Amino acid sequence: PALRTRLAEAFEGYGPDNVIVTNGAKQGLFEIFQVICDEGREVIIPTPCWVSFTHQVRLAGGVSVSGPPRDHQLDLAAIEEAVSDRTAAILINSPNNPTGAVYDRTALARIVDLCRQNDLWLISDEAYAFFNYGSEAFVSPFVFPAIRSRLMVVRSFSKTFAMTGFRIGYVAAPEEAI
Numbered sequence: 001p002a003l004r005t006r007l008a009e010a011f012e013g014y015g016p017d018n019v020i021v022t023n024g025a026k027q028g029l030f031e032i033f034q035v036i037c038d039e040g041r042e043v044i045i046p047t048p049c050w051v052s053f054t055h056q057v058r059l060a061g062g063v064s065v066s067g068p069p070r071d072h073q074l075d076l077a078a079i080e081e082a083v084s085d086r087t088a089a090i091l092i093n094s095p096n097n098p099t100g101a102v103y104d105r106t107a108l109a110r111i112v113d114l115c116r117q118n119d120l121w122l123i124s125d126e127a128y129a130f131f132n133y134g135s136e137a138f139v140s141p142f143v144f145p146a147i148r149s150r151l152m153v154v155r156s157f158s159k160t161f162a163m164t165g166f167r168i169g170y171v172a173a174p175e176e177a178i
Contacts, residue, residue: 007170011142011153017175025127025156025169030056032152035177036121037062041088043123046074050097050125062088072101076110083114089121090114095128095138102136105143112147122147127156127169142172149174 004016011018022028029052037043037060045053046067054064063086067079079090090111094103115122124141132138141147157168171178 004170007172011172013148014172018172018178020171020173020178022169022171024158024167025125025154026052026056027167028154028169028171029053029123029125030059032121032123032154032171032177033057033060033062036060036088038088040086042082042084042086043088044079044082044090046079046092046096048096048098049091050093053091053093053125069099072096072099074103074107074111076107076114079111080114083118083120087118087120089123091123091125092141093125093127095132097125097128100128100131100133102132102134102138104136105139108139108141109144112141112144115150116146120150122151124151124153126153127159129155130160152177 004019007019008014008016033056039061042063042065043057044065044067047069057064065082068075122141129138141151142153152171152173154171158164
């Protein structure tokens, strides 16, 4: 409980009931897809992406839909075009694994709007949030209060604190999702 309370402090308005500690970020992501992916529901995943994303969606009965990249950034038009009545969520990963690309605030605002307009979950894998070596500042979608009721943020002690063998991650999200 003390750890959940402390982690929640990074998320304005959140308390311990908004956080779940997991066996690494990978388990947190797996659990998210188990919650949101009814059979045949789609998750839009911009590519290139971490290899486990698509498999986790499939294991949950969902379908991953590729969002092609544009110069290692989000192709917003392609993502918008990929949204269908079967779409459950859009997954973003910034800084991106494997490219290291950091998505800018303007692109994130458009993704937030797209999720809100279509009542989609926005999943933000922020395992590498503290590893940004470029000129673009890392921005979490959590800075947009309007999406918080449909946002799940995944972070990792493994990356942030160089604790890979410890397998500690967490998800911050609305209480009903946790």
